Amino acid sequence: MTAYEILDQLKNEEAGLAPPTVYRALTALMDEGRAHRLESLNAFVSCQCAHVDHAPVLAVCDDCGSVEEHADEIVMDRLTAITRATGFHARRHVVEVHGSCGACAA
Ligand SMILES: [Zn+2]
Numbered sequence: 001m002t003a004y005e006i007l008d009q010l011k012n013e014e015a016g017l018a019p020p021t022v023y024r025a026l027t028a029l030m031d032e033g034r035a036h037r038l039e040s041l042n043a044f045v046s047c048q049c050a051h052v053d054h055a056p057v058l059a060v061c062d063d064c065g066s067v068e069e070h071a072d073e074i075v076m077d078r079l080t081a082i083t084r085a086t087g088f089h090a091r092r093h094v095v096e097v098h099g100s101c102g103a104c105a106a
Contacts, residue, residue, distance in 0.1 A: 001045075002042060003019060004019070006022050006044070010022070029044075029046075040098070045067045045069070047069065055071075055076045056070065057095045058095065058096045058097070059096075062100065063101070080093075
């Protein structure tokens, strides 16, 4: 969901809610590892792995909008190694894969 979709849903319960409040809550959830930002869609998804310190591989279904989360340290280690070869120091990883989920592809 985008921040504004979240805001629209919450406005029914709390009329005075403003965008900064939603963004602060999302930032806190991301800091705690309970939510991830989908950079390609400027949207947010709740963490499905309950890991505080991991970089997720997010598989986004372009047909139904579902998001599958995968945690794969080998992928992250490899990405860090590839970028470090030129002296680059990775701070965070963003891995998003777009396609069709198993249900939509069937
Ligand atoms: Zn799908």
